[in-house]
Amino acid sequence: MRSSGARRRLPAVAVPCPEEAFDSWLWRAAYRIGVAPGFFARALGLDLSGVRQVRPVGFGVCLSLEAAERLEACTGIPAGRFTGMQLANVAVVGAPVGKLTVSRLREWQADQWVSVYGGRVCPLCVADVPVSRLWWRLSAAAVCPVHRCLLVDECAGCGRRVQSGRAQLGMLPVREGALDPGVCGNVLAGSAMGRCEARLSDLPVTVVGDILVVWQRPLLEAFAGRPVRALGDEVSPRQWFAGVRLVTELVREAATAAELEDLGMPSSGRGPGAWLCSVAGEVRGRVGSPPASALEAAFVLRTAGSLLTGHDPQDAAGRLRSWADRLVRSGAAKTVLAPNRRDVPRLVAAAVGW
Ligand SMILES: [Zn+2]
Ligand SMILES: [Zn+2]
Incomplete structure (x- = not known):
């Protein structure tokens, strides 16, 4: 099938939900009309190659204007809706x-x-309509603000990251027939076509209460494209997030347990604070790595996020300076801080001595 040219309008296509990721929509829309996601992608004229599977490398990351207009012609859904579902267009x-x-x-x-x-x-959230939200793709996403539960990292059925292996690095299945978007769908090791059938809505939930929702608020503000404060300055969402990534490295590599406690993270007891201390020890030596779990994401939002957005920018800047000094003295500054310069807000850069 050609990937360009005039295309016929498809009779009935599922409408994207608010905040939905592009592959989530494609999976759902394909299921609605009873075909495999890769087959559907081809019918939409997406830039694809391959026979058994199709592998659009930038699938869900970026979409050319031309491709978005083709999607509009096929579905009647405005092109801008599709470009807004791409990860590279997210404000942070x-x-x-x-x-x-x-x-x-x-x-x-x-x-x-x-x-x-x-x-x-x-x-x-997925119990009614199996929609994967774009902001759930941020490694700093921690908690559902509606249900006040930790986002789930691993599928209880296959033990892997939920839905991470259903498309095998973006290779969309063509010949399997319709695939239910409400199940995990990861391809199971050792079987040619077997897929994990765990229903996403059946995965166990950990309710954590309001405090994590509050800590996550600046991330969602930034995700929505609104300006955020960093050390008292109003900065762009991308700058704020670059600051969060940098401060996370300082916290991971230089902050002591006593300093974390001083930031309001109790080292014992119960509740979210105590959970966060349980991951504090695990994040050392993971320079540059994204938070590996929703709990670690909560740790990042609590420490780095609240330092940048908090009420006492001068105190926060002082802490950043002393951690940066400590890294310089230990010789770790080059590996920890050097890769993180792009987009870092002015005052954060000044605080760490750049
Ligand atoms: Zn929810
Ligand atoms: Zn699974």
Whole structure:
């Protein structure tokens, strides 16, 4: 099938939900009309190649204007709706540079703290309509603000990141027939076509209360494209998030347990604060890595996020300076701080001595 030219309007296509990720919509819309996602993608004229599977490298990351207009012609849904569902267009994310390859895409998602293929999930949100929200693809996403539960990282059925292996690095299945978007769908190791059938809405939920929702608020403000404060300055969402990533490295590599406690993270007891202390020890030595779990994301939002957005910018800047000094003295500054300069807000850069 050709990937360009005039296309026929499809009779009935599922409308994208608010905040929905592009692959989530494609999976749902394909299921609605009873075909495989890759088959549907071809019918929409997306830039694809391959026979058994199709592998659009930038799938869900960026979409050309031409491709978006083709989608509009096929579905009647405005092109801008589709470009807004791409990860590279999210306000906190920097677009990948140059031609996308699989290895570059891996580097980019680690660098930007996003997850292209599958993210976290709120089992209660997907119970009605199996929609994967774009902001769940942020590695700093921690909690569902509606249901006040931690987002789920791992599928209880297959033990892997939920839905991360259903498209095998973006290779969309063509010949399997319709695939239910309400199940995990990860391809199971050791079987040719077997997929994990765990229902997302059945995954166990941990309710955490309001406090994590409050800590996560600046992230969602930034995601929505609104300006955020960093050390008292109003900055762009991308700058704020670059600041969060940098401060996270300082916290991971230089902050002591006593200093974390001083920031309001109790080292014992119960509740979210105590949980966060349980991950504090696990994040050392993971320079540049995105938060590996919703709990670690909550740790990042609590420490780095609240330091940048908090009420006492001078105190926060003083803490950043002393951590940066400590890294310089230990010789770790080069590996920890050097990769993180792009987009960092002016006052944060000044605080760490750049
Ligand atoms: Zn929810
Ligand atoms: Zn699974």
